[in-house]
Amino acid sequence: MIKENLLKIKTSLPNHVTLVAVSKTKPISAIEEAYEAGQRIFGENRAQELKEKAESLPKDIEWHMIGHLQRNKVKYIAPYVTLIHGVDSERLLDQINKEAEKACRKIPVLIQVHIAEESSKFGFSIEEVKAFFKNFDSDEYPNTEVVGMMGMATFTDDNQQIAREFASLRKVFDWVNENTSFNLSILSMGMSGDYEIAITQGSSMIRIGSSIFGSRN
Numbered sequence: 382m383i384k385e386n387l388l389k390i391k392t393s394l395p396n397h398v399t400l401v402a403v404s405k406t407k408p409i410s411a412i413e414e415a416y417e418a419g420q421r422i423f424g425e426n427r428a429q430e431l432k433e434k435a436e437s438l439p440k441d442i443e444w445h446m447i448g449h450l451q452r453n454k455v456k457y458i459a460p461y462v463t464l465i466h467g468v469d470s471e472r473l474l475d476q477i478n479k480e481a482e483k484a485c486r487k488i489p490v491l492i493q494v495h496i497a498e499e500s501s502k503f504g505f506s507i508e509e510v511k512a513f514f515k516n517f518d519s520d521e522y523p524n525t526e527v528v529g530m531m532g533m534a535t536f537t538d539d540n541q542q543i544a545r546e547f548a549s550l551r552k553v554f555d556w557v558n559e560n561t562s563f564n565l566s567i568l569s570m571g572m573s574g575d576y577e578i579a580i581t582q583g584s585s586m587i588r589i590g591s592s593i594f595g596s597r598n
């Protein structure tokens with residue numbers, strides 16, 4: 382089923398939207414099946430799991446870290462990760478920069494913005510993220526590259542609310558590109574339940590797990 386699920390989603394996507402297959406908790410065999418169907422970008426949310434999978438699977442896979450990342454775990458993924466989606470503080474960015482330097486790499490990252498109306502979790506507020514980009518000094522982080530933003534909508538069946546939340550992220554993304562020297566290219570928003578709405582609101586990267594691999598335990 383993995384192959385069929387993957388191809389069905391892929392053929393429905395506009396060309397400018399990149400699919401990250403979220404393989405967290407899933408076995409190597411499931412990733413191999415998706416790989417054989419042509420998928421090369423996989424998302425994980427646990428550092429050690431990403432490291433183990435990266436070491437045992439083909440080297441042309443791009444590994445994305447998608448969930449909350451603790452600073453003391455960055456060292457596990459620094460040699461392998463091709464994009465970190467959830468950078469939610471300057472302290473974390475600083476740690477990524479240090480570990481990237483040790484690994485002789487420059488690691489691309491996305492800044493996570495808290496857009497859900499429900500109070501929760503991780504990410505810069507809209508106001509904080511504007512200040513972050515306005516004041517950003519790239520000389521402080523020579524081994525990272527900020528290439529975009531990521532956000533998660535509220536888990537709800539109110540589609541208008543989801544659209545509104547994604548639109549707020551799109552708006553601040555455009556604001557950064559218009560008002561700072563950044564030229565951000567990646568807007569990561571949308572998961573299995575809401576990616577179609579995310580795409581209507583300008584997403585360029587979706588992170589899909591259960592619709593490809595089936596539900597997780």
Ligand SMILES: *Cc1c(COP(=O)(O)O)cnc(C)c1O
Nearest residue numbers: 403447448572573588589590591
């Ligand atoms: C698990 C996860 C996903 C994928 O969720 P599905 O609903 O299974 O598609 C996407 N993004 C993040 C940050 C996740 O942790």
